[in-house]
Amino acid sequence: MVERAPYRKRDEVREDILRATEDLLATRAPSEVTLRQIARHGGFQHSLITRHFGSKDELVAEVLQRTMQQYADAVRDTDDPVDGFMRGLEHVASHPASFQTMARALMDGSHPASSEGPFNAFSVHRGRLERTTIGGDLGNIDLDVLTVALMALTTGWAFTEDRWLRTAGYTDNDRARVRNQLSELIRRLVDDPHR
Structure with missing residues (x-):
């Protein structure tokens, strides 16, 4: 008898x-x-996946939604735009596998980014920037471009931080000081994007 x-x-x-x-x-x-690979990796029948998620596309979409919701939650509880971007960097740095998943899905092209759905963190960052003193004084700089550029800077930094610290001759002991300098750079861009 099989148990x-x-x-x-x-x-x-x-x-x-x-x-x-x-x-x-x-x-x-x-x-x-x-x-089948997901099922084998998790140690369960592949039919469970379709029973609980319907299809691979729906499963991947839920993984992306969850990843970006966790990011949005991490950056939401501050009024300071710079603090929000730095919280995003810290979140990505402490959850690299989740964000590798997101990056691969975006690069694969099967799950394009938009400000709704899984990529709602864009709206969180943009709204915070809009409420700052520079919100109405960007000149020819588009607020969406500034938001995306700062998200790319901080998430890209989080993915590559260890490599660039080593390349520049820094150690883990220098990480906090370097992040403080990055925060100051972002503050300058937010305070005066015309620099």
Whole structure:
């Protein structure tokens, strides 16, 4: 007689599927990952994925939504735009696999970015910039461009920080000082984007 696996709650199964998907998408583009690979990685039947998510596209979309919601939550609780961008950097740096997943999905082209849905953190950052004193005095600089540029700077920095610190001869002991300088650079860009 074959023993059945113990019953697990729906939320537990969904969480296991999401984690297995995040793990694989951190190293491969969504187009390179199959439902069977996700199931094998997570140690469950691939039919569970379709039962809980419908399709791979719906599963990947939920992983992206979750990743960006966590980012948006991390940057939301401040009125200072610079603090918001630096919180975003710290969040990405402390969750590299999640953001590798997001980057691969964007580069793959199967899940384009927009300010709604999974990429709503853009709206959080943009709204905060708009409420600052420079909000109405950008001259020929588009607020959307400034927002995207600062998001690219901070998320890109988080992905490559270790490499650039080593390249410049810094150690982990210098990280806080270097991030403070980056924060000051962002503050100058926010305070006077015409520099």
